[in-house]
Amino acid sequence: MKQRKSAETRRQEFLDVSLRLFAEKGFDRTTVQDIIDAVGVSKGTFYHYFDSKREVVEELAQGLSQYAAQLIEDIAAQDIDAVKKLNSALTIQEVKQEHLRKKAQMQGALGRSGNFYLAQRLIDIMLETCAAPFAVIVAQGSKQGIFDVPDIKEATDCLLRMMLTLKQSLSRLEDPSLMRSRVQFYEHAVARVLGAPPCSVNLLEPLMRRYLSEREQGTQTKAN
Amino acid sequence: MKQRKSAETRRQEFLDVSLRLFAEKGFDRTTVQDIIDAVGVSKGTFYHYFDSKREVVEELAQGLSQYAAQLIEDIAAQDIDAVKKLNSALTIQEVKQEHLRKKAQMQGALGRSGNFYLAQRLIDIMLETCAAPFAVIVAQGSKQGIFDVPDIKEATDCLLRMMLTLKQSLSRLEDPSLMRSRVQFYEHAVARVLGAPPCSVNLLEPLMRRYLSEREQGTQTKAN
DNA sequence: CCTTAACCTACCGACGGTCAGTTAGTTGTC
DNA sequence: GACAACTAACTGACCGTCGGTAGGTTAAGG
Numbered sequence: 063m064k065q066r067k068s069a070e071t072r073r074q075e076f077l078d079v080s081l082r083l084f085a086e087k088g089f090d091r092t093t094v095q096d097i098i099d100a101v102g103v104s105k106g107t108f109y110h111y112f113d114s115k116r117e118v119v120e121e122l123a124q125g126l127s128q129y130a131a132q133l134i135e136d137i138a139a140q141d142i143d144a145v146k147k148l149n150s151a152l153t154i155q156e157v158k159q160e161h162l163r164k165k166a167q168m169q170g171a172l173g174r175s176g177n178f179y180l181a182q183r184l185i186d187i188m189l190e191t192c193a194a195p196f197a198v199i200v201a202q203g204s205k206q207g208i209f210d211v212p213d214i215k216e217a218t219d220c221l222l223r224m225m226l227t228l229k230q231s232l233s234r235l236e237d238p239s240l241m242r243s244r245v246q247f248y249e250h251a252v253a254r255v256l257g258a259p260p261c262s263v264n265l266l267e268p269l270m271r272r273y274l275s276e277r278e279q280g281t282q283t284k285a286n
Numbered sequence: 287m288k289q290r291k292s293a294e295t296r297r298q299e300f301l302d303v304s305l306r307l308f309a310e311k312g313f314d315r316t317t318v319q320d321i322i323d324a325v326g327v328s329k330g331t332f333y334h335y336f337d338s339k340r341e342v343v344e345e346l347a348q349g350l351s352q353y354a355a356q357l358i359e360d361i362a363a364q365d366i367d368a369v370k371k372l373n374s375a376l377t378i379q380e381v382k383q384e385h386l387r388k389k390a391q392m393q394g395a396l397g398r399s400g401n402f403y404l405a406q407r408l409i410d411i412m413l414e415t416c417a418a419p420f421a422v423i424v425a426q427g428s429k430q431g432i433f434d435v436p437d438i439k440e441a442t443d444c445l446l447r448m449m450l451t452l453k454q455s456l457s458r459l460e461d462p463s464l465m466r467s468r469v470q471f472y473e474h475a476v477a478r479v480l481g482a483p484p485c486s487v488n489l490l491e492p493l494m495r496r497y498l499s500e501r502e503q504g505t506q507t508k509a510n
Numbered sequence: 511c512c513t514t515a516a517c518c519t520a521c522c523g524a525c526g527g528t529c530a531g532t533t534a535g536t537t538g539t540c
Numbered sequence: 541g542a543c544a545a546c547t548a549a550c551t552g553a554c555c556g557t558c559g560g561t562a563g564g565t566t567a568a569g570g
Contacts, residue, residue, distance in 0.1 A: 067545085068545095072545080093529060095529075103545095104547045105547085105549095106531095106548075108531095113531095178402040181406070182402045182405070182406070212470075213467060213471050216470075216471035219468075220448075220472070223451050224448070227451060231447070246436075247441065250479075254478040255474075255478050255479060257478070290563065291520080293519085317554060317555085319554075319555095328521060329523065329524095331522075332556095334519085338555080338556075
């Protein structure tokens with residue numbers, strides 16, 4: 063009767079289920095009991111795979127961050143101008159379908175109250191992980207004279223923080239027109255911080271498209 | 287033997303002690319038991335004043351935010367140009383000695399891990415409370431042609447978020463030279479976002495002075 | 511002006527319930 | 541038969557509750 067699975071499969075199952083529950087109920091409202099009930103195993107099994115509940119968050123955030131960093135690295139390596147790279151990197155769209163739902167759930171989780179721990183850790187890890195590949199893009203634009211920044215490291219950090227802040231704030235807004243004006247302001251702000259030409263930064267179209275489709279994805283109740 | 291105090295005094299005592307403990311150990315590492323031990327009362331007394339541990343955070347954040355909002359309002363009402371107001375408002379210095387330690391402790395608490403809840407609530411409440419008075423300053427500068435922003439509401443929100451983000455990130459940095467370069471970049475970034483003249487925003491001197499003196503204040507172990 | 515009874519409210523501390531994490535032991539697989 | 545996945549009962553820590561106490565204040569009665 064008892065389902066016996068490979069370590070890798072089971073581990074991933076815990077991660078998927080946990081993310082879903084965190085997105086639905088928030089991190090502190092989700093108990094380890096909830097997770098093991100959903101997976102259908104016992105308490106001990108959970109602790110066989112993870113040292114703590116927080117470690118689950120750590121792994122979720124690590125996974126997503128490394129995936130994002132990889133995408134940004136790929137974008138940075140392309141043979142296009144820095145503004146185009148920037149726009150792609152800021153709004154990463156080429157997410158595999160498989161990762162799309164995870165991203166959507168994480169996005170939803172970010173906004174939900176009771177996910178302060180999750181949100182902060184994701185932001186911290188994103189900053190650590192994505193700073194290096196992102197800096198490559200900023201440096202290129204700076205060298206080519208498209209951007210004008212006094213400090214590439216700081217500019218990268220500031221930019222990433224602004225985007226993460228933006229996304230977090232968006233996930234709490236309901237009104238699409240408020241979302242629009244916020245994103246539009248950030249287009250303006252990012253361009254100015256970088257010293258890029260006005261209107262060169264385009265976040266609105268890709269971000270809004272993403273948000274709408276992810277909202278739908280996120281509300282799907284389809285099981286694995 | 288039993289100290290009987292007025293409701294107001296006791297309530298404030300709980301708030302002071304709690305903030306100190308949150309700054310020392312973090313929110314989740316601080317138990318209600320710790321708080322009542324430090325105050326020297328029983329469990330019931332704590333719950334006589336607060337519905338929950340979280341309510342303490344809420345009141346701490348509300349108190350500080352309203353105080354900050356008041357200061358910004360005062361600055362906005364002064365008869366000086368918008369850039370000066372901006373610089374004052376962004377780095378609020380005229381804090382009474384009495385509030386200085388609280389601010390320092392809160393600052394320390396922001397950086398300390400395990401205070402995600404505290405940090406996020408403070409940021410949220412600050413945004414709610416300080417947006418209106420701050421917008422007055424931005425609007426004035428915009429009307430006078432010193433600032434150039436497409437959307438005053440969004441500019442205000444963006445600016446506040448940037449400053450709160452900056453302070454949070456600073457409280458985690460140890461190296462003063464890293465702090466310097468970060469603050470300097472934000473001077474540049476804030477000026478550009480607002481379309482203000484280059485070098486018109488001055489954060490470095492007041493912020494660094496504050497941080498150094500607050501570090502000393504924060505490490506004092508003197509009792510009340 | 512003193513007494514005393516009714517009342518108020520800060521304060522008490524044992525207890526219930528919840529939940530993260532542990533451990534000793536069992537089952538299935540290679 | 542050895543090792544890894546898994547189980548289930550257990551522990552300890554903590555939040556929040558609840559019935560009750562104690563010190564003080566008000567006001568009626570003498």
